[in-house]
Amino acid sequence: MPSPSSRPRPSWLFWSVCAAALGLLVLESRYTPPGVSETRLNSLPLSGPGFIGHNIAFNTAEVAFIGPAHALKRSYNLSGIPTTIILIDGTLNRHAVHDPSYCYKGMGYTILKEEALPINGGHGRLLKLDKAGEHRTVAFWFTDGHTHHASLPLYILQTALHRLTFGLMGEPPLLVMVEPASSTPLNWSTYLQKFPALTHL
DSSP: OOOOOSSSSOHHHHHHHHHHHHHHHHHHEEEEOOOOHHHHTSOOOOETEEEEEEOOOOOOHHHHHHHHHHEEEEEEEEETEEEEEEEEEEEOOGGGGHHHHHHHHHTTOEEEEEEEEEEEEEEEEEEEEEEEEEEEEEEEEEEESEEEOOOOOHHHHHHHHHHTTOOSOOOOOOOEEEEEESSSHHHHHHHHHOOGGGOOO
C-alpha cells in the first residue's frame, strides 16, 4: 500500500491550473487594453523655440499598412533643417509596428551603416540607407515614456505584459521614426537636445 507521500496528487489541481491559464489567454485575446492616447501622441508640440511643424497625411499604402492603429506623421523644421517624424501605437494593430530596417530592406534599400543613437540613458538605432544612389538616413526607437530602445523582441515583451496585465503596467510602447528631409548632415545629439519633447513621449 503506497504511503500518503507517494500517492499521486489529485488531477483536479492540474486541470484547474490549465483552465485558469486558458481563461486568461482567452480574456487577453479578446481584451484590448488602453493604447497610447491621442493626448500622448499630440503632446509632441507643433512649435517651440527654434522649431515649427505641421501635420502630413499618410499616403494610401501607409494607411493600408497602419490600419486601425493610432499614428501621427509630421514635418518639422528645426534650426533650418527639415525632418519627417512618425509616431505609431500598435495597440489596435500589432502588425503596424515593426523593425523599420526590415521594411526598408523590403523596399530595396541596402543598409550601408547601422549604429546606436544615445537617447536619455537608452538608445535608438540610426540607419544609413542606399537604393540606386538614393541615400537616406533614418533614426528609430521604441519608448513607453520611460525607456528608449531599438529592440523589437523587447517591444513585443513590453506589449505582451501590457496586455496580460490589462493595461495596468504603465503606458504601452510606441514606435518613433525620424528622417531628415534634406541631404544636410544632421547632428543628432544637438537635434535631440533642441527637441526634448521627442524623447519624453
